[in-house]
Amino acid sequence: MSRRLFALAALSLVAATPAAADDGPLRLSCRADNPALLPAPLAFSIDMAAAKATETGSGEEYGVTAYRDGFGLWDPAGGPGTVVYRIDRIHGRFMRVDKQIRVDGTCEKVEPKL
Numbered sequence: 001m002s003r004r005l006f007a008l009a010a011l012s013l014v015a016a017t018p019a020a021a022d023d024g025p026l027r028l029s030c031r032a033d034n035p036a037l038l039p040a041p042l043a044f045s046i047d048m049a050a051a052k053a054t055e056t057g058s059g060e061e062y063g064v065t066a067y068r069d070g071f072g073l074w075d076p077a078g079g080p081g082t083v084v085y086r087i088d089r090i091h092g093r094f095m096r097v098d099k100q101i102r103v104d105g106t107c108e109k110v111e112p113k114l
Contacts, residue, residue: 027112028087030094032105038096043110044087046071 026046032038046053046064053062053073062073065080073085075098084098087107096103 027110028094028107029110030087030105030107032103034103037101037103038105042094044073044085044107046073 024047026044026048028044028046029041030044031041040057043056044053045056048064048066051064053064053071054060055062061076062084063076063080065072065074065083069090070086070088072080072083073087074080075082075084082098085094085096087094092107094105094107
């Protein structure tokens with residue numbers, strides 16, 4: 001009986017712990033596989049609570065849609081149907097899908113400097 005209570009208490013503590021994504025914006029640095037298509041890396045700051053993302057180099061803002069396995073960053077002028085970037089959370093891949101020439105690459109999480 002005490003094992004069940006202990007397991008139940010541990011489970012409730014884990015469920016009450018906030019997720020790491022809720023600590024603040026997610027910062028990603030994304031680099032194209034083919035540097036001729038995108039020579040400079042992109043840096044994104046993604047705020048899931050506000051459903052907003054900013055490309056920090058250019059200052060462009062995007063809306064954010066969370067999928068089961070990633071994110072879709074879309075143009076606010078066109079709405080959620082105008083996805084510009086797709087970022088895969090599982091494999092750390094990104095692609096720009098709004099242009100005829102698709103740009104693929106990798107993303108890495110960036111920890112803020114203290």
